[in-house]
Amino acid sequence: MIAAISSAEQGCSVVVLSKTVRGSASATSYSSGFFTFPDDELSVGEYKEYIRRVGKNLSRENLLEALGNHARDSLLQLRSWGATIRFLGGGHATIADSARIPVASGEGLISELGGIASSHGVAFLENAFVTDLLVKDGRVFGVDYINWTTGRAHRILCKAVILATGGGGRIFRRTDAPARVTGDGYALALGAGLALEDMEFVQFYPLGFDEPRFPCWMIRLPVLDLARLTDGMGREFLKEEMKARGLRDGMAVSLFARDMAARLIQEKLADGGEVLLHLEDIDRSCWKEWDLRKSLGCYPRGIAPWEYGPVHVSPLAHYFCGGVSIDARTSTSIEGLFAAGEVTAGVDGASRVGGNALTGMVFSGVTAGREAALLSRSGSPRPFKGKETEKPIPRGFSPEKGLSPGMLRDEIKKLNQECLGPLREGKSILGGISALEEYRRSLPVVKTEKPTDLLEALELKSMILTSLAVGYSALSREESRGVHFRMDHPEEVTGYERPQQVRIEGEKFVTGFKNQ
Secondary structure (H helix, E strand, C coil): HHHHHHHHHHCCCCEEEECCCCCCCCHHHHHEEECEEEEEEHHHHHHHHHHHHCCCCCCHHHHHHHHHHHEEEEEEEHHHHHCCCCEEECEHHHHHCCCCCCCHHCCCHHHHHHHHHHHHCCCEEEEEEEEEEEEECCCCEEEEEECCCCEEEEECCCEEEEEEECCHHHHHHCECCCCCCCCCHHHHHHCCCCECCCCEEEEECCCCEECCCCCCCCCHHHHCCCCEECCCCCCCCCHHHHHHHHCHHHHHHHCCCHHHHHHHHHHHHCCCEEEEEEEHCCCCHHHHCCCHHHHHCCCCCCCCCHHHHEEECCCCEEEEECCEECCCCCCCEEEEEEEEEHHHEEECCCCCCHHHHHHHHHHHHHHHHHHHHHHCCCCCCCCCCCCCCCCCCCEEEECCEEHHHHHHHHHHHHHHHHHHHCEEEEHHHHHHHHHHHHHHCCCCCCCCCHHHHHHHHHHHHHHHHHHHHHHHHHHHHCCCCEEECCCCCCCCCCCCCCEEEEEEEEEEEEECCCCC
């Protein structure tokens, strides 16, 4: 939406293709609405150093420079459009309560942006699943999409395309990503011949409810200052590590050490143990605070945290640090194709600073929209002419017979959780890749009795390709760095301080490390 508004401001005709009703599938709406960025109290140099340190020196300097120099201006631009951003000082800002959503959260921002986009003349095509980027002679000239409610295929011709599809959290069984975040942008990029970078670096949020009858939802790390986190023997193992690393509180862990916390928790669980968050420690009056209210809503009706006792927790797939390679103008190597938000790579490196997801989203959205508009208004003609087409449901989908797409999705999620979760090991990764390649080679006929079955069937290809990109990248990086932890290679290795690319050549996935 930010990219669309930014383009529309330049006088361009803009269409947003949304897989669902606009905004309802956005991971931003699930966020706490917290930004980290340079301001009068956090210098650009300090901000960039935070990102380098947390990202284990894999962040691209050209992107760091652009983000550091323009992040604040991008947030001010967002506020000038009418978004209720509140600057807190100390390098942070938050989404303030709005008239539409009286709670400070990403949901409020998404609601506001929808209204702002409409007022700028942005058109929305809903229930549109993009199946292909149309590329010829190194230039994008449109997209093909399927309206999954009708099963009909369509084509749009244009001068520029912006990928703003988010990440791929739903390839995992345990994730806090919305249901529709299935890696579609990664699959589109691979299908267009682009390489992806740093796909092995999937950030897992350390604290997620893992209780029967509870939703799969994150618990913000500052809760560590209010409640004990213990193993089954009552040992506060994470607090011990925080002290050893000089991390003063839960917010410091959230900003700089999510990888460490997720790994330690998963190691306890891998040994057959349990990890308990003692939310019953928190005083009743504190549950009125905004950052605890969502956790309160996760309890079964009629049960209070102070009555329930400790809850089991385990990590959740939260954010993809890797993705499509872009330059400081958000351009890809395909002319006219830009990318913004979580679908991109280059800023975060091996792990992400807390609060930097929304900052990067705003900066890259504003930049991509402006740059796409400049290209579109350059006067160059459309490279090809064509007409909108329609065709029946693609081959491989049957309304009468076949396997349930939901069942196949569950198998892929389970496989990825076991082989590509917070703790990885070469033999397991290889086994996961083998199973995923079998899915890819012989994806069976999928039963589509209702429209949502067709949507899930279309998403299967995205999930498989995204999973393989993560798997092959994880297998090639024979070390542990940031959020990528190999039990068979537990140390950082000199020489691996380089980004890694993965692409499809012919029918095979190929990986390779490159210089910064």
